Amino acid sequence: MSRIAAFIFRRKGRNGWHWTDIVTWIWLVGGLLIMFGPAVWLVGSSFKSPAALAEFPPTILPYVTQKATVEGYDKPLDLYDATLPDGSKAVLAEVRRIGVISQMVDPEKPGEIIKVNISQRTPVRTMAFATTNYTEPFTQFDFVRYLWNSVFVTVTATLITLVVNSMAAFALSKYEFRGRTFAMLLILATLMVPLSVIMVPLYSIVSALGLFNNLWGVILPTVATPTGVFILRQYMLTIPDELIDAARMDKASEWQIYWRIVLPLTAPALAVLAIFSVVWRWNDFLWPLIVLSRKELYTLQVGLSIYSGELNVQWHFILAMTVVTMIPVVLVFIFLQRFITTGIAGTGLK
Amino acid sequence: MKAETPRPAGSGFGEAIMVPVRLAMGLVDAPLRWVQRRLGIGGMAAFFLLPNMLIFGIFVLLPFFINFAYSMTGGTALFLDDRTFVGTDQYARLFDCSNYIDPNSCTEDTFWTAVGNTAWFVVLQVTLMILFSLITALILNRELMARSFWRAVFFFPVLLSPVVVGLIWKWILQRQGLLNFALYGFGFEPYTWLNDRNWAFAAAVGVSIWAHMGFYTLILLAGLQAIPKDLYEAAEMDGTRPARAFWRITLPLLMPNLLVVIVLVLIRAVQIFDEVYVLTGGGPGTSTLYLTQYIYETGFATQLRNPGLAAAASILMGMVLVVLTLIQLGLGRSSEKKGSRK
Amino acid sequence: MGHIKLTNVIKSFGAIDVLHGINLEINDGEFVVFVGPSGCGKSTLLRTIAGLEKPTGGDLAIDGKVVNDVAAADRGLAMVFQSYALYPHMSVRQNLAFGLENTRMPQAEIAERIAEAARMLEIEPYLDRRPGQLSGGQRQRVAIGRAIVRRPVAFLLDEPLSNLDAELRGSTRAELAALHARLSATMIYVTHDQVEAMTLADRIVVLRAGRIEQIGTPLELYNRPANRFVAGFIGSPHMNFLEGAVEAVHPQKAVATLVGGHRLEFPVAGATIETGSRITLGVRPQHISLGSGENSIPAKIRLVEALGSETVLHADVAGQKILVVAPGQHDLSPGLDISLSLSTAPIHLFNEKGLRL
Known part of the structure; x- marks a missing residue:
C-alpha cells in the first residue's frame, strides 16, 4: 500500500510535502466526490424500488428487505435477524408489531409466535435491482x-x-x-x-x-x-x-x-x-x-x-x-x- | 499539412457506409457541373454558401428584425399581420414603476424581480465560477499523476444536459436526499432546501457552477499550458519565490484567456434558464425566476400571455448581450494579435 | 500538339501589376524554362497559362485557339506543383486515377495508363501506398506520373525540384531531361535556379518584375546576355561588373578608365561607343587569369576559397569587388596584392541603362 501511495503522491524533482500539495489533493479528491458523486448517486438510486427511495437514511446501493411466504399468512412477511430472549440468534418473519414488541414466527415452524423487542431485530436485506x-x-x-x-x-x-x-x-x-x-x-x-x-x-x-x-x-x-x-x-x-x-x-x-x-x-x-x-x-x-x-x-x-x-x-x-x-x-x-x-x-x- | 497516419485502404465497415454516400454525391455531381458552367468557378462559392445563409437568414436574422416590430405590438395573436400596433407601450409598461428601487411598485413587478434576481445571480455565479475554475486550472497545471483523468473528472458535468443536471440535484436536495443524509450524520435535521428562498437561490448558483465549471477550467488550463516553461525556470534561476512568479508571470500571461472566460461566463449567466427551471421552476415564489424564464413564460406559458411584452423584454436583454459579445470579440482579437506577435 | 502563344498578357492582383504585357511563343515539343528571382512573376505566368489565374488582359492561345475563357481542366494541360499537391488521403494509384476518372475514361484504359506511367517512373512498388508513406523523391515521381497519365498537350512544372536535397535534385534533373526526350511533349518549367535552367532548357525565358528580359537558348544567354540583369543572373559564380568611363575609342578597341583610375583596353567588336560615356565592363570569373601582362589590373585579395579543383578568389580592385575562379590550387592568402590579367577574356559591354552595347 505504502508503495502505491508513494507512487501516486510522488512529486517530480522535489521531496517532502509543501502546503500546496495538500491543498491540491484535497481539491482533487473533493472534486472527484462532488463531480462524480451525484451521478453515481443517481444511478444507484435509479435501481431502487419506490419503498427503498422513501427510506431515510438512504443507502447507496438498492437494498430491499427480504420477504418470505409463511404458511397461514396471506402476504409475504418481512424477514429479520432477531436475537431471541435466550440469547440465541435466528431468522424470523414479522407478523405484526405492537409498540416496541414485534410478534414473529419462525418460517419453518409457523404455528409458534415469538415476541421480540424491536431493538433486538434487524431486517434481512438483500440487493435487488428494480429493473422495472x-x-x-x-x-x-x-x-x-x-x-x-x-x-x-x-x-x-x-x-x-x-x-x-x-x-x-x-x-x-x-x-x-x-x-x-x-x-x-x-x-x-x-x-x-x-x-x-x-x-x-x-x-x-x-x-x-x-x-x-x-x-x-x-x-x-x-x-x-x-x-x-x-x-x-x-x-x-x-x-x-x-x-x-x-x-x-x-x-x-x-x-x-x-x-x-x-x-x-x-x-x-x-x-x-x-x-x-x-x-x-x-x-x-x-x-x-x-x-x-x-x-x-x-x-x-x-x-x-x-x-x-x-x-x-x-x-x-x-x-x-x-x-x-x-x-x-x-x-x-x-x-x-x-x-x-x-x-x-x-x-x-x- | 497534418501528418498523415497510414491506414490500410478500405476498412470493411467504413467502406460499406461510404457506398451510398458516394452514390448520392456522385448523382449530385452531374447537375452541379451544369450549375458550375452557368455560374463559373467563382459563382460556385455562392452556391456553397447558400444553404447556410438561407438558414441563418430565416431562423436568426429574420426573427432578429421581426423582434423589434413584435415588441411594438399588443394582443395575443401569433402572426405579426394580425397584431395591433401599440408603439412603445410595451416598453412603457416594463418601465412603469412608481418607485424605481422597489420592484413591487412596478406594473410588471415580475420583470423587475427577474432582472434583480438575474443581476444577483450574475454577480455571484460569475465571481465564484471564475474563482473555482481558476483554482482548478492551476491545480491541474501542476505536475500531477494522471492529469488527463483529473481533467476529465472536472469536465464530466459539462456534457450533461440541463434537464439531467436539474433532476440530479433536485433529487439530492430533496427531503430524503443525499445532502440531508450527509448532514444527518453530523446531527442536523432533514431540511427541504429548495423550499427556502435563500437556499434555492444558492442552489441555483451552485448547480450552474457545478455544471459548467469544467468548460472554463479547460480553457484556462490551455492558457496556462501555453505559458512557456522556461519562463518559470528563468524566474527560479533569478530566485523568484513561487507566489511572486504567480502574480508576475502566470497571471499577466493568462490575462487574455481570463478576460475571454469572464465575458463568456457573463454572457451565459445572463441567459441562465434550463437547469434552474428544472431544479426549482423559478420558485419558491419568484426567488429563482430569471430573465429567460420571464420571457419564456410571458411569451408562451401563462394564461395571460403577452408576446409583445416578451419581445420587448428580450430586446432589452439582447442589448446587454450584444455589448458583452462585442467586448468578447474585441478581447479575442486583441489576444490573437498578441499571440501572433510572439 | 503543344503550341502555346501569349500575346501581350497582363495580370494584376488588385492595384498590383504582376505581369506587364508578356509576348511569348512556345513551339510544340519545346522545353522552355522560366527563370528569374522570386517575385518576378514566373509562377503567375505559369498559372495563367494553366488557367488557374485569369489574365487581366491579352490573349493566350493553345494550338491556335484562344483559351482565355476555357477552364483549367479543359485546356489539356497537366501541372506538377512545387509541393507536389498529392491528395494525402488517396493511394498513389488513386492519385493517378483521379484525373482520368473525372474524364469518364473506361477503367481498363485507366489501369493501362497507370501501369505504363508507373513502369516509366519506377514507382510500381508504391502504387498502393499513400503519399505520406513515400520519400520526397518518390512523391516527386508520383506528381510527375499524375501529369503523364493525362497525356497532356503540355506539361507545366512549377519548381518541381526545389523540395529535394541537392544530390537527388541532380539525378532527377537528368531523369527529367530523359523524360522530355522520350515524351517529346512541350514542357514549361519554372525555377529560380539558373543551373536547372541552363541544363534543362531548349530555350530560357528570363523574367524580372513581370517583364521578359531575354529569351534565348542557354548558350545565347550565357554568351550574349541582352542586359546587365541577364548577365548577372546566368552563370555561376555571377559575372563581375567593373564601372568606368570611356577614355578613347579606336577602330578595333577602346580604352576605359575604371573607377579608381586603372586603365583597361577592351575589344569593341562593332559596338558604337562614345568617348566620355559611362560604361560597365562585364567579365566572367572563369575568364580572368592570374598574372601580369599587357591588359592587367592590380587587386588585393580579400578571401580565398580553395575548392581543390579550382580556387575562388574574392578580390578588390580599387573599391570594386571582383571574383576570380582560377583552375587548380594556388598558395595565396588574404591581404596579398596580385595582378589580374584580362587579356584573353571575352568582355561584355553595357551602357548606363544596363543594356548591351
Whole structure:
C-alpha cells in the first residue's frame, strides 16, 4: 500500500510535502466526490424500488428487505435477524408489531409466535435491482417515442449541420469573392443573437412555416451554427491551395473538390463538430419545449422535465429515465473525451 | 499539412457506409457541373454558401428584425399581420414603476424581480465560477499523476444536459436526499432546501457552477499550458519565490484567456434558464425566476400571455448581450494579435 | 500538339501589376524554362497559362485557339506543383486515377495508363501506398506520373525540384531531361535556379518584375546576355561588373578608365561607343587569369576559397569587388596584392541603362 501511495503522491524533482500539495489533493479528491458523486448517486438510486427511495437514511446501493411466504399468512412477511430472549440468534418473519414488541414466527415452524423487542431485530436485506423502473416507462409510458424523437432530432440535425456548415466553410476558406468579409461578419453577428433573445419571433416564423409541433421545427433553426463554420473554416485554411489547383487541373468539378478532396481532409474537424453537435442537440431543452406541445413529439429532455414537474412525482421512473438520457453523453465522454477537450482548447468555443 | 497516419485502404465497415454516400454525391455531381458552367468557378462559392445563409437568414436574422416590430405590438395573436400596433407601450409598461428601487411598485413587478434576481445571480455565479475554475486550472497545471483523468473528472458535468443536471440535484436536495443524509450524520435535521428562498437561490448558483465549471477550467488550463516553461525556470534561476512568479508571470500571461472566460461566463449567466427551471421552476415564489424564464413564460406559458411584452423584454436583454459579445470579440482579437506577435 | 502563344498578357492582383504585357511563343515539343528571382512573376505566368489565374488582359492561345475563357481542366494541360499537391488521403494509384476518372475514361484504359506511367517512373512498388508513406523523391515521381497519365498537350512544372536535397535534385534533373526526350511533349518549367535552367532548357525565358528580359537558348544567354540583369543572373559564380568611363575609342578597341583610375583596353567588336560615356565592363570569373601582362589590373585579395579543383578568389580592385575562379590550387592568402590579367577574356559591354552595347 505504502508503495502505491508513494507512487501516486510522488512529486517530480522535489521531496517532502509543501502546503500546496495538500491543498491540491484535497481539491482533487473533493472534486472527484462532488463531480462524480451525484451521478453515481443517481444511478444507484435509479435501481431502487419506490419503498427503498422513501427510506431515510438512504443507502447507496438498492437494498430491499427480504420477504418470505409463511404458511397461514396471506402476504409475504418481512424477514429479520432477531436475537431471541435466550440469547440465541435466528431468522424470523414479522407478523405484526405492537409498540416496541414485534410478534414473529419462525418460517419453518409457523404455528409458534415469538415476541421480540424491536431493538433486538434487524431486517434481512438483500440487493435487488428494480429493473422495472427502466422497463415500465418504456412499455407503459411514451418513453420509447421520446427516445426515438431524441435520436431522430440528434442524428438528422447533426448530419445537416455537417453538410451545411462544411459547405459554407469551404466557400469561406477556399474562394475569393466579393462579399466574403460581409458573409463572415454576418455569421459572426449571429453569435450575438442567442435563442433566448429571439424565441418569441422565431416561434411565429416556425409556426408560419408549418413547423410547429413538428420535429423539423426543432431541427432546422439549430443546424447553421457559427461555431461549426468557424471550426471547419479554421481547419480548411490549413489545406494547401495547391491541392485545390491540382484537382482543378485534374478536371474535378468544384463539387467534387468539396466532397472528394476537402471533406476527407477535414475529417478530424468534422469529427469534433459532429461530437459537439450530438451533445448539443441531445441536450437541447428550451427550444423543443416551445415548439413541441403534443406529447407524442416530446424529446427525452422535454418529456423528462414535464413528468418531473407533475404533482405526484414518480421519482423511481424519473431517475431511471434520467439515467437513460445521460447514457449517450456518458458514452461520448468516455470514448471521445479527447476530441472534445482538444476541440475546446483549440477553438475556445462551445 | 497534418501528418498523415497510414491506414490500410478500405476498412470493411467504413467502406460499406461510404457506398451510398458516394452514390448520392456522385448523382449530385452531374447537375452541379451544369450549375458550375452557368455560374463559373467563382459563382460556385455562392452556391456553397447558400444553404447556410438561407438558414441563418430565416431562423436568426429574420426573427432578429421581426423582434423589434413584435415588441411594438399588443394582443395575443401569433402572426405579426394580425397584431395591433401599440408603439412603445410595451416598453412603457416594463418601465412603469412608481418607485424605481422597489420592484413591487412596478406594473410588471415580475420583470423587475427577474432582472434583480438575474443581476444577483450574475454577480455571484460569475465571481465564484471564475474563482473555482481558476483554482482548478492551476491545480491541474501542476505536475500531477494522471492529469488527463483529473481533467476529465472536472469536465464530466459539462456534457450533461440541463434537464439531467436539474433532476440530479433536485433529487439530492430533496427531503430524503443525499445532502440531508450527509448532514444527518453530523446531527442536523432533514431540511427541504429548495423550499427556502435563500437556499434555492444558492442552489441555483451552485448547480450552474457545478455544471459548467469544467468548460472554463479547460480553457484556462490551455492558457496556462501555453505559458512557456522556461519562463518559470528563468524566474527560479533569478530566485523568484513561487507566489511572486504567480502574480508576475502566470497571471499577466493568462490575462487574455481570463478576460475571454469572464465575458463568456457573463454572457451565459445572463441567459441562465434550463437547469434552474428544472431544479426549482423559478420558485419558491419568484426567488429563482430569471430573465429567460420571464420571457419564456410571458411569451408562451401563462394564461395571460403577452408576446409583445416578451419581445420587448428580450430586446432589452439582447442589448446587454450584444455589448458583452462585442467586448468578447474585441478581447479575442486583441489576444490573437498578441499571440501572433510572439 | 503543344503550341502555346501569349500575346501581350497582363495580370494584376488588385492595384498590383504582376505581369506587364508578356509576348511569348512556345513551339510544340519545346522545353522552355522560366527563370528569374522570386517575385518576378514566373509562377503567375505559369498559372495563367494553366488557367488557374485569369489574365487581366491579352490573349493566350493553345494550338491556335484562344483559351482565355476555357477552364483549367479543359485546356489539356497537366501541372506538377512545387509541393507536389498529392491528395494525402488517396493511394498513389488513386492519385493517378483521379484525373482520368473525372474524364469518364473506361477503367481498363485507366489501369493501362497507370501501369505504363508507373513502369516509366519506377514507382510500381508504391502504387498502393499513400503519399505520406513515400520519400520526397518518390512523391516527386508520383506528381510527375499524375501529369503523364493525362497525356497532356503540355506539361507545366512549377519548381518541381526545389523540395529535394541537392544530390537527388541532380539525378532527377537528368531523369527529367530523359523524360522530355522520350515524351517529346512541350514542357514549361519554372525555377529560380539558373543551373536547372541552363541544363534543362531548349530555350530560357528570363523574367524580372513581370517583364521578359531575354529569351534565348542557354548558350545565347550565357554568351550574349541582352542586359546587365541577364548577365548577372546566368552563370555561376555571377559575372563581375567593373564601372568606368570611356577614355578613347579606336577602330578595333577602346580604352576605359575604371573607377579608381586603372586603365583597361577592351575589344569593341562593332559596338558604337562614345568617348566620355559611362560604361560597365562585364567579365566572367572563369575568364580572368592570374598574372601580369599587357591588359592587367592590380587587386588585393580579400578571401580565398580553395575548392581543390579550382580556387575562388574574392578580390578588390580599387573599391570594386571582383571574383576570380582560377583552375587548380594556388598558395595565396588574404591581404596579398596580385595582378589580374584580362587579356584573353571575352568582355561584355553595357551602357548606363544596363543594356548591351
